[in-house]
Amino acid sequence: MSVVYNFCAGPAMLPAPVMAKAQQEFLNWQGTGSSVMELSHRSGIYIEMAKQAEADLRELMLIPDNYKVLFCHGGGRGQFSAVPLNLLPAGKSADYIISGSWSKSAASEAKKFGDINVIDITKTGENTTVQEPSSWPLNPNAAYVHYCPNETVNGIEINEVPETNGVPLVADMSSTILSHEIDVTKFALIYAGAQKNIGPSGLTIVIVREDLLGQAQAATPCIMNYKTAADNDSMYNTPPTYAWYLAGLVFQWLKEQGGVSAIEQVNKAKAELLYRVIDESDFYQNHIAPEYRSKMNVPFWLSDDSLNGQFLQEAEEQGLTALKGHRSVGGMRASIYNAMPLAGVIALTEFMKKFEKRVC
Numbered sequence: 568m569s570v571v572y573n574f575c576a577g578p579a580m581l582p583a584p585v586m587a588k589a590q591q592e593f594l595n596w597q598g599t600g601s602s603v604m605e606l607s608h609r610s611g612i613y614i615e616m617a618k619q620a621e622a623d624l625r626e627l628m629l630i631p632d633n634y635k636v637l638f639c640h641g642g643g644r645g646q647f648s649a650v651p652l653n654l655l656p657a658g659k660s661a662d663y664i665i666s667g668s669w670s671k672s673a674a675s676e677a678k679k680f681g682d683i684n685v686i687d688i689t690k691t692g693e694n695t696t697v698q699e700p701s702s703w704p705l706n707p708n709a710a711y712v713h714y715c716p717n718e719t720v721n722g723i724e725i726n727e728v729p730e731t732n733g734v735p736l737v738a739d740m741s742s743t744i745l746s747h748e749i750d751v752t753k754f755a756l757i758y759a760g761a762q763k764n765i766g767p768s769g770l771t772i773v774i775v776r777e778d779l780l781g782q783a784q785a786a787t788p789c790i791m792n793y794k795t796a797a798d799n800d801s802m803y804n805t806p807p808t809y810a811w812y813l814a815g816l817v818f819q820w821l822k823e824q825g826g827v828s829a830i831e832q833v834n835k836a837k838a839e840l841l842y843r844v845i846d847e848s849d850f851y852q853n854h855i856a857p858e859y860r861s862k863m864n865v866p867f868w869l870s871d872d873s874l875n876g877q878f879l880q881e882a883e884e885q886g887l888t889a890l891k892g893h894r895s896v897g898g899m900r901a902s903i904y905n906a907m908p909l910a911g912v913i914a915l916t917e918f919m920k921k922f923e924k925r926v927c
């Protein structure tokens with residue numbers, strides 16, 4: 568089969584060398600005669616691998632020692648519940664910044680667990696844009712501020728980290744983690760479903776400052792309690808062992824690429840190329856204000872919607888798959904996470920230019 572570039576928003580493509588290594592080790596991992604997924608999470612050899620994966624993530628993101636890294640179940644949505652359960656005590660409220668559909672979902676789930684102050688920062692006009700962080704009307708007494716730096720569906724990315732003046736900042740980084748350098752110390756808690764830049768679905772990473780542990784609401788299920796997870800090295804219950812292993816391979820791969828700063832440059836080049844081709848054409852459009860355009864998820868629309876089906880079919884024939892836009896916004900969406908090589912975006916843009924020429 569000729570090369571396929573998979574633009575799915577998640578589960579997304581994984582680096583080819585990672586998949587090849589996993590395949591090679593599939594039936595006999597490290598000479599055990601078993602697949603890694605058949606081994607106990609309590610076995611020495613598994614624990615060693617699990618610790619190495621955490622150490623590699625810490626190195627990649629420069630995570631300080633006063634932060635715990637938790638390997639959890641439940642995906643991003645699991646954290647929509649876990650965050651308020653762990654961080655929102657009775658009598659306090661939390662600020663939820665709305666910049667698109669995922670932050671909206673996070674806020675509506677959080678409302679089940681406490682007093683939520685919703686702050687909608689979206690502005691619609693000719694271009695969709697958001698209020699800049701310094702103008703957000705934050706409550707100085709909030710238990711925490713929650714926001715989503717990269718909205719996977721809407722294609723909105725907020726690059727500036729908001730200044731919360733000591734109020735713990737919580738970020739849903741599901742679709743942006745490891746795509747560019749960040750200063751972890753500016754955040755109290757970062758979470759991310761794995762299925763975009765980390766590994767397969769089924770694993771969720773939580774990076775949480777230690778002083779925030781131990782304040783969970785009484786009814787918090789044990790498997791959602793960060794302190795329980797931290798006290799048990801993320802093995803209070805059986806973790807998603809195979810996903811953890813694959814995430815470890817992805818971290819090693821990323822280190823081999825030169826780490827986050829190196830992949831950030833590739834990601835910039837990919838996004839710039841794709842947006843340039845969109846902007847230079849009258850046939851393709853993206854309606855997000857340039858300073859808030861996502862470098863991971865690029866929605867675009869054809870000027871004639873009736874050509875969507877033909878565009879998708881011909882793209883698929885060229886090995887350019889999963890470009891259909893999210894059902895709530897329509898059009899197309901190219902998700903170009905770390906594992907998407909520049910060659911994939913070049914192939915997409917060449918196809919887009921040819922398609923436009925042919926149909927216009």
Ligand code: PMP
Pocket residue numbers: 576577641642643644645669715717718719720739740741742760
């Ligand atoms: N937050 C963001 C930013 C996402 O992109 C997604 C999934 N696409 C989620 C949360 C929900 O993640 P999950 O499906 O793992 O619950």
